[in-house]
Amino acid sequence: MSTTIALPGFADPVDEAQATFRAVLDAMARPGRLHRVGERLTAPTPLDPATAAVLLTLVDNETPLWLDAAAAAARDWLAFHCGAMIIGAPHGAAFAVALSLPDLDALSAGTHEAPESSATLILQITALGTGVGYRLSGPGLREPAMLKADGLPAGFVADWQRNHALYPRGVDIILCAGTVLTALPRSVSIEEV
C-alpha cells in the first residue's frame, strides 16, 4: 500500500469543502482574483495544498480524472480520498490535473449543445501574485484586471486565445500555487503585458 494514502484529507470535510468551493466560485466569477485555500491540509507529493483542496472539493466517482505524468504520484491519494476514476487519456476527463500546461486541444471542449461538458483543468504553477503579468477582460470584470503568475509557458496566451475563440465551448482552468488559487473561465480574454 502506498504511503500517500496515510495522509488525511480535509479535517472538516463539510466546512473546508464549502470554503474551498466559495473560493473557486468567486475566482470563476471574478477571473484572476486570488483566494487562499487548503491552509490546514497536508497535500500528497507533488500536489500543493490548493490543488489538493480543489480536488477534494470537486472530484468524486462521477468525474473521470486525468493526471499528467508529473502529478501521477498523487494517484493513490486521489483514488482513496476522492474515489475518482483515474483515466489514462486526457480526452474524456471531467477534470485534469497538470503540473505543466498540457495541450488544451487534447482536453474536451464540450459540444455546441452541451458546452458545460468540457473539461476543467486544475493547473499547478510556481506562484500566483508574482511573475509575468497578464491582462484579463470579460464577464466578471468591471474593467480589465491584472493577474501575475509564475510558471505558465511562453505560448500560454496564444493557446488560451485559441481556447477562448471556441466560446461557448472551451476548457476552464483553475490555477493553483501553494495555498493560493484563481480561475480562468473560457469566457475571459487574456493578453500578456
Add this chain to the structure above:
Amino acid sequence: MKGYNFAYLDEQTKRMIRRALLKAVAIPGHQVPFGSREMPLPYGWGTGGIQVTASVLGAGDVLKVIDQGADDTTNAVSIRRFFARTAGVHTTTRTADATVIQTRHRIPEQTLRDDQIIVYQVPQPEPLYRLESSRIETRRMHALADYGLMHVKLYEDIARFGQISISYDYPVMVNRRHLMSPSPIPAFDNPKLHRMPTLQLFGAGREKRIYAIPPWTEVRSLDFDDHPFRPIRAPHPCGLCGATDSYLDEVVIDDRGGRLFVCSDTDHCAERRAAGHVGTEGLKEAAE
C-alpha cells in the same frame, strides 16, 4: 440539526451542484443540467433555489429570503426557517446585512454589493419554451444562437398591441451570446441585471437546470431600435413610504374599489419609513 448533513443536502449532491454552478458561471446565461433532488417541499416552491443555496451556504453566511419582494410571506418564511434549522445560519430581513439572498421573482431595490450572492428561484428556465416546446429544438437554437423566433414574437406583439406585451420574465441576452430567462421578475427589475456587481445564480428544480450571470456582465433586454425596452411601473407613489422609484404591489383594501399601491420590497419600505418617509396612507395609519 440532528439527523441531517449541514444545509440538508449530502456532500456528493453538493459537489454535483457545485460543479454545475462553476460551469454555469463560465458560460454566462447557458442552462446547465443538474441532478435535481427531491426536497422536503414540492417542486414549484423554490426547490431549485434551495438546492443552489444549500450548495453555496457556509456556517458564516447570513441568509435573506424574499418572495415577490416580501420577507414575511409563506414561501420566504418557510425557506428561511428551513436553513436556520438545517444549517444553523443566521437569517435576516435586511438586504444590507445578508451575504446570500434567495429570491422568488424580485430583485431588492437596494443596490447589491460584490460580497453578496443572489439566488433566483426559477420555474421555467427555457426562454423559448412558449415558442418551441421541444427541448431538443431549443437546445439546438441556443447552440446556434438562433433566436429569430423570439424576435418574431416581440415583433408580433408590436404589430398587434403597439408595444411589447411582456411585463415579467422579459427575455434578456447575456454576454451578447445566450438568450436567458431572468425568472419571473418584473421587467422593471431587468435593468438591475445589467452589470450588477453581485454574482447571480439561478436554480430551476423541476426543470433541473442551473445558470448564472457573473458580476459586471452585459445583460440586455431584447428590444428594437424603434421600440426600445421600457421598464414598467405603476404611476403612483408608495402609499406607506411615498417612494416614487420602487416597484409597487397593488392591494385591494375594501369592497368599494379601494386600491393601495405599496412597495413590493418590504425591507426597502420599512427602512424608508424608519428613516421618516411617509406616504399618503402611512399618515392615516399613524393618525389612527
